[in-house]
Amino acid sequence: MSSGEGRRRRDNLVPLAALISREMRIEKMDKPTVKYGHAAQSRKGEDHFLIKMDCQRVPGNSSSTFSVFAIFDGHNGNAAAIYTRENLLNHILGAMPRGLGREEWIQALPRALVAGFVKTDKEFQSRGETSGTTATFVIVDRWTVTVASVGDSRCILDAQGGAVSSLTVDHRLEENVEERKRVTASGGEVGRLSIVGGVEVGPLRCWPGGLCLSRSIGDMDVGEFIVPVPYVKQVKLSNAGGRLIVASDGIWDALSSEMAAKSCRGLPAELAAKQVVKEALRTRGLKDDTTCIVVDIIPPDNSIQPPTPPKKHNMLRALLFRKKCHDSSSKLSKKLSAIGTVEELFEEGSAMLAERLGNDYSTSQSTSGLFTCVVCQIDLAPSEGISVHAGSIFSTSSKPWQGPFLCADCRNKKDAMEGKRPSGVKVA
Ligand SMILES: [Zn+2]
Numbered sequence: 001m002s003s004g005e006g007r008r009r010r011d012n013l014v015p016l017a018a019l020i021s022r023e024m025r026i027e028k029m030d031k032p033t034v035k036y037g038h039a040a041q042s043r044k045g046e047d048h049f050l051i052k053m054d055c056q057r058v059p060g061n062s063s064s065t066f067s068v069f070a071i072f073d074g075h076n077g078n079a080a081a082i083y084t085r086e087n088l089l090n091h092i093l094g095a096m097p098r099g100l101g102r103e104e105w106i107q108a109l110p111r112a113l114v115a116g117f118v119k120t121d122k123e124f125q126s127r128g129e130t131s132g133t134t135a136t137f138v139i140v141d142r143w144t145v146t147v148a149s150v151g152d153s154r155c156i157l158d159a160q161g162g163a164v165s166s167l168t169v170d171h172r173l174e175e176n177v178e179e180r181k182r183v184t185a186s187g188g189e190v191g192r193l194s195i196v197g198g199v200e201v202g203p204l205r206c207w208p209g210g211l212c213l214s215r216s217i218g219d220m221d222v223g224e225f226i227v228p229v230p231y232v233k234q235v236k237l238s239n240a241g242g243r244l245i246v247a248s249d250g251i252w253d254a255l256s257s258e259m260a261a262k263s264c265r266g267l268p269a270e271l272a273a274k275q276v277v278k279e280a281l282r283t284r285g286l287k288d289d290t291t292c293i294v295v296d297i298i299p300p301d302n303s304i305q306p307p308t309p310p311k312k313h314n315m316l317r318a319l320l321f322r323k324k325c326h327d328s329s330s331k332l333s334k335k336l337s338a339i340g341t342v343e344e345l346f347e348e349g350s351a352m353l354a355e356r357l358g359n360d361y362s363t364s365q366s367t368s369g370l371f372t373c374v375v376c377q378i379d380l381a382p383s384e385g386i387s388v389h390a391g392s393i394f395s396t397s398s399k400p401w402q403g404p405f406l407c408a409d410c411r412n413k414k415d416a417m418e419g420k421r422p423s424g425v426k427v428a
Helices: 003-031 079-092 102-125 177-185 257-263 269-284 312-324 331-338 355-356 408-417
Strands: 032-039 048-055 065-075 135-139 144-149 154-159 162-167 190-194 199-207 231-236 242-247 290-298 343-349
Touching: 032 048, 032 065, 032 312, 048 079, 048 199, 048 290, 065 242, 065 290, 079 102, 079 135, 102 144, 102 231, 102 355, 102 408, 135 154, 135 242, 135 290, 144 154, 162 257, 177 343, 199 242, 199 331, 242 269, 257 269, 269 290, 290 343, 312 343, 355 408
Parallel strands: none
Antiparallel strands: 032 290, 048 065, 065 135, 135 144, 144 231, 154 162, 154 242, 190 199, 231 343, 242 290
8 A cells, every 4th residue: 555545545544523513513503593672562461472492403413503482472361372372382292203314303393383383272172161362473493484373463574675575364354365365265254343233333343253363372262264274384594694574463563574674773672672562652652562582593603694774785795795605616706605595395275175284295103103193193093094185175186195184183173164064053
């Protein structure tokens, strides 16, 4: 063996160790800092929230940490909001397949969110309590933000450069034409409250029940077409980071998304949340429970500051930056090219479970070899499982004996939500 060969061999070995340590360094460098603030003013005591910074994808592995931020705005009491705060996260994680890497885990989230929301709704309803709640549930894993939401507690994104976008849709009958159509097609009646003399007042509501929302968790006393199936949106921020504002309608009835974002730019998260609440109260007074969580996703080297007031030529500057980096292939240019761009990874708002639970056959079998209900995660006897696609318009293209499967209970719920069987609600 010549000395040259020996050196080459060493060269092959050393870089491997160096590569691993470099990857770990990059991973550490690439990890943004997440900071948050929370503020609230209570009127009815029906707003509840959840902030959890230390969740782990892989229990015991500190590099698999992710954060959860959620708001639950209850109505007709606070039991549903409290129950959802206590159980929704566990139900979502319980619906996640085991042993996934980070990318796969992120890809599996949208479906697990749907299953977790439906399971929470089903379990709460089985307790026989009558309240309901909105749920806006945000998962931050490094630069990836996943939001699932029912009701009208909004989550907005103020990206670097001053572009404000909504990561939720409002499930309000008054404002959401698509949801009005869905509810009506499923057998609900949409109209306003009628007072003496036949005068119609207030926002559009759904009857039976009289709820203004078209989706919620709980609400066993309204029609089952008021579904717990969340709108889900997943985005990857650029490495310039951004700010999330999650808040109940106490904020959004007073401030537009742009106004809320603008009112707190330049402030650290803690002060920003207080400022947004203050601004809403100044505009409208304390008419409703008002809760706000501000989450800043901050680049690790702090070279890029949290959102500042947009400058006049921001768009042009972003274009120039992007154009400039096409000419060069350095790592720095790669970083610059991401400034001001938010990558949309996933968006789906359908209320149909068959569409939301998908065609993934591999995940419906539990470790015991039995099939499990994709919603409530209980084991099913071989004869018991009903494909989520059975009897649906999808059954022509997918085999009805293939998963994912639902237990008889969840299948009944699915049919009721889609207006395929009469709702169990007694109309007074
Ligand atoms: Zn089930």
